[in-house]
Amino acid sequence: MEKIGWKQFVGQNRIKEVLEAAFFNQTMGHAYLFCGDMGTGKFAAAFELAMAVHCESAQVKPCYECDSCRKMLHYSHPDFHVIMPVSLQKEHRSDSKLTEQGWKYISECVNERIREPYLPRMHSGIPNVPVDWVREVNHAIHRGALKGGRNIAILDGIEMMSKESANAMLKTLEEPPAGTLMILISQRLHTVLPTIVSRCQILRFSCLSPEQISSELVSRYGIAADDDRLKEVVNTGSLGQSIYLWENPDEEASIVAQEFWALCVKNDWIDIAKKIDQIALINNYSSYEKMFIQIMNLIRNSFFDRIVDTENYIMGICSPKVALDKVRSVDQLEQLLGLCEQAINRIRSRAAISLVLVDFAISVMEKLNGKK
Numbered sequence: 001m002e003k004i005g006w007k008q009f010v011g012q013n014r015i016k017e018v019l020e021a022a023f024f025n026q027t028m029g030h031a032y033l034f035c036g037d038m039g040t041g042k043f044a045a046a047f048e049l050a051m052a053v054h055c056e057s058a059q060v061k062p063c064y065e066c067d068s069c070r071k072m073l074h075y076s077h078p079d080f081h082v083i084m085p086v087s088l089q090k091e092h093r094s095d096s097k098l099t100e101q102g103w104k105y106i107s108e109c110v111n112e113r114i115r116e117p118y119l120p121r122m123h124s125g126i127p128n129v130p131v132d133w134v135r136e137v138n139h140a141i142h143r144g145a146l147k148g149g150r151n152i153a154i155l156d157g158i159e160m161m162s163k164e165s166a167n168a169m170l171k172t173l174e175e176p177p178a179g180t181l182m183i184l185i186s187q188r189l190h191t192v193l194p195t196i197v198s199r200c201q202i203l204r205f206s207c208l209s210p211e212q213i214s215s216e217l218v219s220r221y222g223i224a225a226d227d228d229r230l231k232e233v234v235n236t237g238s239l240g241q242s243i244y245l246w247e248n249p250d251e252e253a254s255i256v257a258q259e260f261w262a263l264c265v266k267n268d269w270i271d272i273a274k275k276i277d278q279i280a281l282i283n284n285y286s287s288y289e290k291m292f293i294q295i296m297n298l299i300r301n302s303f304f305d306r307i308v309d310t311e312n313y314i315m316g317i318c319s320p321k322v323a324l325d326k327v328r329s330v331d332q333l334e335q336l337l338g339l340c341e342q343a344i345n346r347i348r349s350r351a352a353i354s355l356v357l358v359d360f361a362i363s364v365m366e367k368l369n370g371k372k
């Protein structure tokens with residue numbers, strides 16, 4: 001079968017097959033919904049698919065060299081649009097409208113995402129999708145493609161859209177002009193409006209295996225394959241999270257994560273309260289974020305026998321061997337990982353850490369023990 005020339009998008013072979021079949025048989029739909037954990041390649045896949053669609057090469061697409069590919073890489077292709085959550089500062093808007101600086105900032109964020117598709121920007125405020133931006137992209141979609149090909153939009157973080165933004169987008173999704181390709185991205189399918197889900201072809205991204213992550217880190221960063229530190233960062237299931245842990249080593253966050261998770265599993269409320277007071281003293285949001293990434297690591301490790309085949313590392317295994325702990329079903333695993341992601345989002349929006357930890361601990365205990 002013909003292949004798309006993926007350079008950034010790692011693993012996820014089943015998704016590659018589905019997209020390649022649609023691309024080469026010219027049966028691509030008008031709307032896809034990519035869902036899966038953070039850092040599993042949703043944006044990388046969407047971007048390289050969009051590049052392939054616009055690529056002018058007669059050989060392997062995307063070629064990364066033709067005029068279209070270069071424009072895509074600089075986010076200056078007239079028929080390619082991205083919307084994603086950003087956290088605007090005061091100078092980025094006035095009278096709830098985006099200022100010139102605001103538009104410039106948005107474009108910087110998109111360029112950064114294209115350069116590092118596995119690493120979303122760390123926000124210092126509450127990220128959301130400015131409705132002006134949604135309107136502009138809507139307008140560009142209805143205007144139609146300027147170069148005569150397809151008009152493509154990637155809508156990242158759709159679960160973080162305001163109702164106003166989501167409604168603006170929904171109309172376009174219901175009646176897209178011919179030649180439109182919309183790729184929606186979400187971490188949690190169940191948080192997406194059913195009216196949106198029903199209009200999209202859904203592709204679920206699985207977690208990446210330690211072997212896949214390790215080989216990416218080795219080839220991207222020139223890390224020695226036998227470096228001891230590799231082992232500590234490759235069990236996240238997410239290339240994005242592993243890159244982040246590799247670039248920001250934090251021994252303390254890792255130890256605290258283990259202690260805190262162990263107490264949550266033990267259901268020991270007195271010790272948990274003590275631990276939370278202690279953690280609050282660290283007073284470093286980046287450490288808190290790393291701590292939760294490590295906890296996600298621990299949850300996955302406690303659920304699965306670590307030696308499983310590569311592509312189906314997490315999803316698609318019917319009767320996984322439970323290694324230890326009380327994490328029993330794929331559902332429960334999903335819920336626990338969801339709690340970690342919620343905590344990370346709250347940390348990114350600078351919520352009080354004690355509250356985040358208390359809520360997390362209570363929810364974990366409820367999920368594991370079925371009581372408050």
Ligand SMILES: [Zn+2]
Pocket residue numbers: 054055056057062063064065066067068069070
């Ligand atoms: Zn090209």
